[in-house]
Amino acid sequence: AQSVTQLGSHVSVSEGALVLLRCNYSSSVPPYLFWYVQYPNQGLQLLLKYTSAATLVKGINGFEAEFKKSETSFHLTKPSAHMSDAAEYFCAVSEIGANSKLTFGKGITLSVRP
Amino acid sequence: GAVVSQHPSWVICKSGTSVKIECRSLDFQATTMFWYRQFPKQSLMLMATSNEGSKATYEQGVEKDKFLINHASLTLSTLTVTSAHPEDSSFYICSARVGAGANVLTFGAGSRLTVL
Numbered sequence: 001a002q003s004v005t006q007l008g009s010h011v012s013v014s015e016g017a018l019v020l021l022r023c024n025y026s027s028s029v030p031p032y033l034f035w036y037v038q039y040p041n042q043g044l045q046l047l048l049k050y051t052s053a054a055t056l057v058k059g060i061n062g063f064e065a066e067f068k069k070s071e072t073s074f075h076l077t078k079p080s081a082h083m084s085d086a087a088e089y090f091c092a093v094s095e096i097g098a099n100s101k102l103t104f105g106k107g108i109t110l111s112v113r114p
Numbered sequence: 115g116a117v118v119s120q121h122p123s124w125v126i127c128k129s130g131t132s133v134k135i136e137c138r139s140l141d142f143q144a145t146t147m148f149w150y151r152q153f154p155k156q157s158l159m160l161m162a163t164s165n166e167g168s169k170a171t172y173e174q175g176v177e178k179d180k181f182l183i184n185h186a187s188l189t190l191s192t193l194t195v196t197s198a199h200p201e202d203s204s205f206y207i208c209s210a211r212v213g214a215g216a217n218v219l220t221f222g223a224g225s226r227l228t229v230l
Contacts, residue, residue: 009155032217043120043207043221044158090157094217102148102219106157 002027002093004105012111019078021108023065023091026072033074034092034102035065044090050074052096061085086112116142116212120222127198128230135193135225137208143188144210148219149181152205161206164191198229 005024013019025031032051036044048059055067065076074091090107094100117140127133137147145166150158162183163171170183180202182194195202205226209219 034218036221041123041205041224041226043118043209043223044219045221046218049218096217100217101160101163102217104157107155109155 002031002095002103004091004093004103006091006105006108008108009106010109010111012113013081014113015083016080019063019076019081019085019110021076021089021091021110023074023076023105024072025074025091025093027093027095029095032094032096032100033065033067034094035059035063035074035076036090036092036104038088038090038107040087047076047089081110081112083112083114086110116140116210116220118144118208118210118220118222120208120225122225123223124226124228126228126230129199130197132194132196133198133227135195135206135208135227137191137193137210137222139189139210139220142210142212144191145188146211147185147191148209148211149183149191149193150207150209152207152224154205158207161193166191195227198227200229203227203229 003026034049035047048057050067058064063078091105092102094102119138121136147164149161161176164183164185166185185191207224209221
């Protein structure tokens with residue numbers, strides 16, 4: 001079985017500040033890991049994914065995440081927050097394989113203060 | 115890129131009626147689509163996996179007769195909420211797997227159902 005833990009429900013940062021959204025996973029086999037973003041009343045958009053290649057993954061909109069097996073973590077970061085980054089962020093895990101189900105964390109709301 | 119279109123984006127219906135939500139892959143074929151339900155400020159809960167040409171696979175606790183899923187073609191899956199009740203009000207999101215290899219999903223924009 002696999003699971004994702006996203007501690008806290010809300011993160012607030014100032015515009016231009018570092019964004020750090022935490023994600024820890026549990027998986028009995030090597031995982032695929034994902035970060036998705038959801039804007040109000042919209043579906044989810046893929047930010048980035050880890051698929052057992054480079055441990056530091058770069059995604060869209062300046063986001064990146066680092067896979068740390070020893071810490072079972074896949075935290076999402078962005079050096080400088082922009083107002084448009086305000087959204088809901090979901091971390092997700094799946095087993096390796098094209099037909100594996102995705103398990104989502106409960107999500108974190110990111111607010112960006114002017 | 116791969117696009118999943120979902121319709122309607124919002125619907126209001128009376129209790130006891132049935133509502134159909136469509137999920138289309140616009141520029142690719144999707145043999146498998148997934149239906150999720152999302153409550154306010156909560157994560158996505160997988161309801162069922164829709165397989166083209168065969169029966170859907172439902173997650174534990176999801177009523178098959180309540181949430182009818184049909185995947186009649188490689189580009190269309192439908193979710194019908196039968197005899198809807200207020201507790202069925204939710205945000206329903208479909209997704210499709212894009213390409214082979216990494217388990218990347220493309221999501222529709224979601225359908226907000228309100229049952230009065």
